Amino acid sequence: MRLSSRILNGEVRAIARAMTLIENEQPEAEELLKEIFPHTGRAQIIGVTGAPGTGKSTLVDKLVLAYRRRGKSVGVVAVDPTSPFSGGAILGDRVRMQDLYLDEGVFIRSMATRGHLGGLARPTAEVVQVLDAAGKDLVFVETVGVGQDEVEVTKLADVSLVLLVPGMGDDLQAIKAGLMEIADIFVINKADRADVDQLVRGVESALSLAGRPDGWSPPIVRSVASQGQGVEELMSAIEHWFGFRRGLPAAFDRRHSAQDLILQLLRDRLLETAIGQSEIWARIQAASEEVRLRKRDPYSVVNELIDLLRLGDRIEESS
Amino acid sequence: MRLSSRILNGEVRAIARAMTLIENEQPEAEELLKEIFPHTGRAQIIGVTGAPGTGKSTLVDKLVLAYRRRGKSVGVVAVDPTSPFSGGAILGDRVRMQDLYLDEGVFIRSMATRGHLGGLARPTAEVVQVLDAAGKDLVFVETVGVGQDEVEVTKLADVSLVLLVPGMGDDLQAIKAGLMEIADIFVINKADRADVDQLVRGVESALSLAGRPDGWSPPIVRSVASQGQGVEELMSAIEHWFGFRRGLPAAFDRRHSAQDLILQLLRDRLLETAIGQSEIWARIQAASEEVRLRKRDPYSVVNELIDLLRLGDRIEESS
Numbered sequence: 001m002r003l004s005s006r007i008l009n010g011e012v013r014a015i016a017r018a019m020t021l022i023e024n025e026q027p028e029a030e031e032l033l034k035e036i037f038p039h040t041g042r043a044q045i046i047g048v049t050g051a052p053g054t055g056k057s058t059l060v061d062k063l064v065l066a067y068r069r070r071g072k073s074v075g076v077v078a079v080d081p082t083s084p085f086s087g088g089a090i091l092g093d094r095v096r097m098q099d100l101y102l103d104e105g106v107f108i109r110s111m112a113t114r115g116h117l118g119g120l121a122r123p124t125a126e127v128v129q130v131l132d133a134a135g136k137d138l139v140f141v142e143t144v145g146v147g148q149d150e151v152e153v154t155k156l157a158d159v160s161l162v163l164l165v166p167g168m169g170d171d172l173q174a175i176k177a178g179l180m181e182i183a184d185i186f187v188i189n190k191a192d193r194a195d196v197d198q199l200v201r202g203v204e205s206a207l208s209l210a211g212r213p214d215g216w217s218p219p220i221v222r223s224v225a226s227q228g229q230g231v232e233e234l235m236s237a238i239e240h241w242f243g244f245r246r247g248l249p250a251a252f253d254r255r256h257s258a259q260d261l262i263l264q265l266l267r268d269r270l271l272e273t274a275i276g277q278s279e280i281w282a283r284i285q286a287a288s289e290e291v292r293l294r295k296r297d298p299y300s301v302v303n304e305l306i307d308l309l310r311l312g313d314r315i316e317e318s319s
Numbered sequence: 320m321r322l323s324s325r326i327l328n329g330e331v332r333a334i335a336r337a338m339t340l341i342e343n344e345q346p347e348a349e350e351l352l353k354e355i356f357p358h359t360g361r362a363q364i365i366g367v368t369g370a371p372g373t374g375k376s377t378l379v380d381k382l383v384l385a386y387r388r389r390g391k392s393v394g395v396v397a398v399d400p401t402s403p404f405s406g407g408a409i410l411g412d413r414v415r416m417q418d419l420y421l422d423e424g425v426f427i428r429s430m431a432t433r434g435h436l437g438g439l440a441r442p443t444a445e446v447v448q449v450l451d452a453a454g455k456d457l458v459f460v461e462t463v464g465v466g467q468d469e470v471e472v473t474k475l476a477d478v479s480l481v482l483l484v485p486g487m488g489d490d491l492q493a494i495k496a497g498l499m500e501i502a503d504i505f506v507i508n509k510a511d512r513a514d515v516d517q518l519v520r521g522v523e524s525a526l527s528l529a530g531r532p533d534g535w536s537p538p539i540v541r542s543v544a545s546q547g548q549g550v551e552e553l554m555s556a557i558e559h560w561f562g563f564r565r566g567l568p569a570a571f572d573r574r575h576s577a578q579d580l581i582l583q584l585l586r587d588r589l590l591e592t593a594i595g596q597s598e599i600w601a602r603i604q605a606a607s608e609e610v611r612l613r614k615r616d617p618y619s620v621v622n623e624l625i626d627l628l629r630l631g632d633r634i635e636e637s638s
Contacts (some may be wrong), residue, residue: 004462030618037616139514167486258610261617262603269621270589271582273630284581291577297356298580299349300590311592311628 003028004035010073012107012136018130019109020122030038033126036133043075043132045158046238048142049182054163055189059225060140061233065232067138070103075131075139076108079120079153122264128156129259155260159241161234164203166193170191185237185264191222191230214248216241225242274309322347323354329392329453331426337449340429341442352445355452362394362451365557366476367461368501373482374508378544378553379459385550386457387424394450394458395427398472401614426450440471441583447475474579478503478560480553483522485512502537510541510549533567535560539555593628602627 007012007260021029046063057078062316064074111124124141131139143153154160162183186203188196203220212218221236223230275281290296323331340344340348365382368621369375376397383393424620430443443460462472481502505522523537531537538556542549592601607614611630 033619037618038613041613051372053370128356164629169591204387206366257607258606258617259603262607262620263594265621266603266624267586267590267591269625270593270628270630271586272616274585274589275582277630284585288576288578288581291581294357294360297353298584299353299356301581302584305585306588306592307632309589311589311596313632 002035004032004133006040007032007036007134009037009107014129015107015134016109017125018175022126022130023111028057029126033129041132043128043136044159044242045128045141045157046130046138046140046162047154047160048140049154049160050163050187050189053227054185056142056163059187059189059223059231060142062225062228062231063234064106064140066235072137073105073135075128075134075136076106076109077124077127077131077139078142079124089097093259098106107134109225110175122268124153125156125253125261134303147226154182159243160202161187161238163187163189165190166199182239184216185234186218186220187226188220188222188235189230192224196222216244229311244247274305280305280308321354321581323351323452326351326449327356327358327455334426334453335428336447338446340416341445341449342430344412347558352448355448359448360451362447362458363478363561364447364451364476365457366458366473366479367459368473368479369482369506369508373484374544375461378482378506378508378542378550379461379549381550382553383425383459385554391456392424393426394447394453395425395461396443396446396450396458397427397429397461409576411580426453426455440474441587443472446579451503456497459605473501477564478569479559480504480506480557482506482508483518484509485514485518503535503560504553505537505539505551506553507541508534508544508549509538512542535563593624599624599628 003014004015005016018029018032020026027084048056048060060076061131064076067074094234109127110224111120111127128139128141141153141156162185164186166188188199188203190196200222207218219240221230221234221237223234225231284301287296287298287301291298291301322333322336326337335350339345340351348496367375379395383395384624386393423548430439430446447460460472460475475598479501481504481602482489483505487509507518507522509515519539519541526537538559540549540553540556544550603620606615606617606620608619610620
């Protein structure tokens with residue numbers, strides 16, 4: 001049976017195989033993604049963002065177990081930071097979630113960042129598409145931190161949870177740092193710590209300053225994920241958000257648009273196609289040395305390459 | 320006088336103007352960067368990476384003051400996370416550093432992440448080039464977190480400091496999360512906290528597992544940046560690293576190569592040029608709606624666009 005059919009049937013080994021194809025950028029991945037694309041768009045994507053140490057993975061584990069008890073099938077994609085030396089993943093699939101992993105209703109995958117020119121947004125979106133096509137009701141996407149790539153990944157999500165914990169120092173700085181406008185729901189984890197009220201007040205006051213264009217007031221849910229506290233409340237908050245969101249005009253949709261998908265793919269494909277030409281690659285190699293020695297500047301080099309490639313000259317001629 | 324000449328003279332207003340041109344992606348920015356490029360490559364770039372709340376900015380402030388006392392001129396580039404709604408910077412230029420800002424020997428700039436297709440690596444590199452050409456001896460580049468974009472920005476640096484603080488929860492997770500191989504020097508800030516020894520041991524044991532290919536053993540410096548403690552030790556560690564680094568073969572150089580600069584620029588320019596053609600843009604618009612409705616998949620759309628653009632057909636014909 002074709003791999004795509006096996007994925008649509010929800011076969012675990014087929015899902016794993018597809019993800020490996022995507023991660024290794026195998027040519028078969030594209031064919032597969034084409035075939036499954038019409039069957040995507042059904043899963044609810046739950047983004048979970050928080051700095052290392054906020055207990056993000058623990059919270060996701062508890063949410064997964066709770067949704068499983070309600071009969072939902074679940075996928076988890078954990079986006080890990082990279083190792084610039086080796087280019088490989090460091091965390092790997094999480095050992096401590098092995099007990100969930102053995103449960104056929106859950107599929108967990110870690111994503112490692114890759115080469116310097118490809119962000120994680122596209123491969124993560126593709127892995128989510130596989131889980132979506134495989135019939136998962138919910139897909140969690142975990143990201144560390146608040147960098148550009150994380151913001152990109154956030155756009156995949158139908159709901160974004162942002163985790164904060166008390167006592168991490170300049171809490172307000174963390175709150176201000178871009179998280180305010182990503183978060184549909186704030187989770188104050190490790191809420192059994194002493195200075196939790198101070199953090200809650202900080203978030204409340206930041207929220208009161210920055211009204212959202214869609215009119216949503218992000219709730220603040222307290223949790224102690226390691227003990228399962230707050231998980232039910234969080235699930236209610238998620239449900240509440242989905243109810244609110246259904247009533248919103250399309251203009252407020254922050255998610256990756258189809259146009260974003262096309263532009264990302266086009267950008268990657270243009271570069272691959274350009275440097276795949278031996279003439280272009282040879283020129284880049286030669287120019288790199290001149291640029292390193294400051295004999296030339298990279299801007300002139302690229303202008304020359306663009307001229308050489310005559311991008312789309314034919315279209316203008318024929319029209 | 321030309322803007323580039325004024326930058327080479329180190330004029331503060333010219334530097335500020337150049338940065339605005341870069342941030343707003345003005346066409347004049349490219350001309351300027353071409354002109355100053357031969358005068359770059361002299362400054363020492365110091366990367367400082369740490370999660371929100373680790374006291375990164377406070378530490379940088381103290382280092383800046385200490386280097387100023389030694390007569391060094393200094394630039395600071397603070398890379399801030401983005402707001403996906405507004406696209407603007409949230410933190411802005413740091414108010415509390417205003418006293419440094421008034422000192423002509425220091426120039427501070429915050430970078431906000433921008434549109435979804437441009438990472439921060441290139442504009443940050445360009446802003447650093449301006450400070451470098453303007454004759455700054457040292458340029459600090461502060462980044463939050465450990466995402467893909469941060470790893471990119473790290474490659475700008477001649478030395479990378481990674482800040483950790485005790486009591487942030489799963490410390491080992493933070494350490495494992497890609498930071499081990501970025502850090503030339505670990506700074507354990509807020510080292511007056513109770514559980515500092517535990518964190519130091521964690522870093523030591525992680526370091527003992529992962530030997531670096533260049534043979535460097537990253538030192539662990541304890542600091543209480545808010546009180547200026549550890550700043551001198553850190554400056555010694557930085558000096559020691561630069562001494563070690565000078566003796567390394569070029570193959571161990573992790574910094575952005577000239578080739579990386581060219582490839583980044585080429586990728587951005589190819590997409591700009593492609594979507595700047597009305598025929599291509601019109602097709603993307605039409606296809607986006609079909610993709611949204613799952614009537615087409617984005618892969619076929621992009622393949623068609625690539626065919627239409629006939630990238631480099633002429634080169635092959637002429638050779």
